[in-house]
Amino acid sequence: xxxxxxxxxxxxxxxxxxxxxxxxxxxxxxxxxxxxxxxxxxxxxxxxxxxxxxxxxxxxxxxxxxxxxxxxxxxxxxxxxxxxxxxxxxxxxxxxxxxxxxxxxxxxxxxxxxxxxxxxxxxxxxxxxxxxxxxxxxxxxxxxxxxxxxxxxxxxxxxxxxxxxxxxxxxxxxxxxxxxxxxxx
Amino acid sequence: xxxxxxxxxxxxxxxxxxxxxxxxxxxxxxxxxxxxxxxxxxxxxxxxxxxxxxxxxxxxxxxxxxxxxxxxxxxxxxxxxxxxxxxxxxxxxxxxxxxxxxxxxxxxxxxxxxxxxxxxxxxxxxxxxxxxxxxxxxxxxxxxxxxxxxxxxxxxxxxxxxxxxxxxxxxxxxxxxxxxxxxxx
Numbered sequence: 001x002x003x004x005x006x007x008x009x010x011x012x013x014x015x016x017x018x019x020x021x022x023x024x025x026x027x028x029x030x031x032x033x034x035x036x037x038x039x040x041x042x043x044x045x046x047x048x049x050x051x052x053x054x055x056x057x058x059x060x061x062x063x064x065x066x067x068x069x070x071x072x073x074x075x076x077x078x079x080x081x082x083x084x085x086x087x088x089x090x091x092x093x094x095x096x097x098x099x100x101x102x103x104x105x106x107x108x109x110x111x112x113x114x115x116x117x118x119x120x121x122x123x124x125x126x127x128x129x130x131x132x133x134x135x136x137x138x139x140x141x142x143x144x145x146x147x148x149x150x151x152x153x154x155x156x157x158x159x160x161x162x163x164x165x166x167x168x169x170x171x172x173x174x175x176x177x178x179x180x181x182x183x184x185x
Numbered sequence: 186x187x188x189x190x191x192x193x194x195x196x197x198x199x200x201x202x203x204x205x206x207x208x209x210x211x212x213x214x215x216x217x218x219x220x221x222x223x224x225x226x227x228x229x230x231x232x233x234x235x236x237x238x239x240x241x242x243x244x245x246x247x248x249x250x251x252x253x254x255x256x257x258x259x260x261x262x263x264x265x266x267x268x269x270x271x272x273x274x275x276x277x278x279x280x281x282x283x284x285x286x287x288x289x290x291x292x293x294x295x296x297x298x299x300x301x302x303x304x305x306x307x308x309x310x311x312x313x314x315x316x317x318x319x320x321x322x323x324x325x326x327x328x329x330x331x332x333x334x335x336x337x338x339x340x341x342x343x344x345x346x347x348x349x350x351x352x353x354x355x356x357x358x359x360x361x362x363x364x365x366x367x368x369x370x
Contacts, residue, residue, distance in 0.1 A: 026349040028217035035216035038223045040367035042250025065227025144368050163355040164211040169348035177201050182225035183329050
């Protein structure tokens with residue numbers, strides 16, 4: 001992340017890309033990843049988010065915002081909801097989506113790639129966590145990877161550089177308040 | 186947040202603005218607030234962030250990103266670091282900065298206002314939390330308020346609608362890795 005950005009005052013910072021995990025049952029896992037992408041975009045870095053859960057036909061605030069500024073947010077799997085009853089089908093789809101992620105990361109074109117809700121195929125055993133870690137170990141040196149979602153496997157936590165648990169202290173659903181646009185989606 | 190945005194499919198969502206608190210010792214408190222602002226901006230909402238700690242002369246990624254898209258991020262207090270030894274001076278400054286926040290919120294011009302690192306003047310007793318809560322209770326109905334920072338006072342947590350604790354599970358500083366631009370600032 002240095003030589004491409006000689007105008008950056010921090011260009012002498014040693015290059016060490018990170019694997020970041022945002023997990024836990026609270027809000028802010030995806031949103032914090034989005035904030036990191038926005039901030040990095042502000043520095044002129046190449047960033048993208050690959051979404052494992054959100055529907056491709058949705059029009060979430062983040063998709064609109066990303067579209068406005070030309071940031072790549074790609075919804076994988078055509079409305080994939082992980083609700084299939086056919087585990088072999090789920091595994092095949094997970095593998096196909098992971099192949100797309102690997103292509104993006106391996107391209108070396110990105111400073112930050114976020115894999116949104118990627119913990120689910122790992123937690124459900126549809127993708128072997130050790131295989132994912134082996135790939136991440138060999139990723140291009142410039143590329144930070146952010147993984148979000150509940151129930152991050154311990155193996156991934158052990159490997160990651162930066163892990164934060166977003167813990168729900170209080171949620172408006174508890175008080176019967178509906179999700180609010182602009183805040184929650 | 187409805188009648189100003191008739192093109193939004195969610196325009197029938199009942200209007201209920203939230204007070205959101207991102208606290209805890211982990212990463213992602215400010216970044217998640219930034220993600221919410223970015224997402225809301227994507228919907229055409231008016232948003233701003235008022236920063237209590239960051240220096241006005243800094244050039245953080247978020248400031249660059251915000252400048253690029255015309256999002257307001259205002260650093261209060263001229264490099265205010267809360268390191269004064271003079272508590273009366275700290276209190277006076279906190280009150281002055283809070284007055285600026287109140288003006289922004291009370292204007293009714295914003296759908297989301299983020300008060301970044303605002304828990305510190307509360308936790309240090311420089312601003313009375315009950316006074317802040319009384320003001321928030323009377324804020325314009327359209328305006329969500331997000332407050333970030335460690336050690337959010339219990340009184341504020343009790344009042345807020347949505348509270349998340351960002352808990353540090355693992356941080357690269359522990360392994361001697363420097364903060365990385367694009368990820369951490």
